Amino acid sequence: MTELKTQLLDAALMHVPFDGWSEAAFRAAVADLGADMTAARAACPRGALDLAVAYHKRGDAWMLERIATEDMSGMRFRDKIAAAVRFRLQAIDDKEAVRRGTTLFSLPHHAPEGAKLIWGTCDAIWTALGDSSDDINWYTKRATLSGVYSSTVLYWLGDDSVDHQATWDFLDRRIDNVMQIEQIKAQVRKSPVLSKILAGPTWLASRVKAPGRRPPSDLPGSWAAPRD
Structure with missing residues (x-):
């Protein structure tokens, strides 16, 4: 972020609660x-x-700094995820700015930008x-995680505890709910009958690869060509 953009963001935060x-x-x-x-x-x-986007990304940067400095070596992975989401919310020093941002990114023409920001936050956590x-x-x-994070932010906005x-x-x-889903998926994979029923979708899913594997000019993600 350029120095002028940083200065504009800091100055705008005084007006965002009102405008x-x-x-x-x-x-x-x-x-x-x-x-x-x-x-x-x-x-x-x-x-x-652009300032609203910069404000969100500033929070992401603060979260990553916190993750890098905290000792989470003895934590379960689900607790690390919870801690990272908590760090992200604790990085916010102006709840009203987030509330106003939620309103902005709920508008149909800005919703894709908001979804991109949430995905970016969750990608940063996993990475x-x-x-x-x-x-x-x-x-x-x-x-x-995007679903968990989004619902938690909305709850946090109205929380006065x-x-x-x-x-x-x-x-x-919410994380416990996700873990229950993962347990169900594991049980499905162990079932011979369900494994046969889902053989087609499972094979199809196995062809999908992360964005890092895609050709430079391709769309997000990549397709692994089947081997002979």
Whole structure:
């Protein structure tokens, strides 16, 4: 993030609680800095939307710093995931800015950007925790965590419990739900009858590979050609 963009973000945060991530907030930030509007537009072509994206990514960066400095060696993996989500929420110093961002990214024309940001956060968590999956699990892990993270953020926005303890309890329950699903999947794989029924979908899923395997000009993900 450029220095001007950082300054604009910091200045805009004073106005977001009142004006949202809007053109008014962007113009107010430019005015507060006494910055040139042309330069501001060059740094943020989409105005406040770019600042909202930058604010989210700043939180991701703080989360990654926390993960890197915390000793989680003795934790179960599901607890590491819960801790990472908790670190991400604790990186937020302005709940109203997130609430306004949720409103912004719920708009149909900004929803794809919001989904991309959530996916990016969850990808950052899995990568930081050492995920090495290179198949369809790469996608399912991030998709599942995206659901957990999104629902936890919404719960957190309305949580007024001491130290957000209700949110952390909610997060633990959602992760427990995911673990139950994984247990069911494991039982299905062990069943000879169900394994035969799902042989086709299982083979198809085995062909999907993580994005790192794709050709540069291909779409996200790749297809593993069957061997002779």
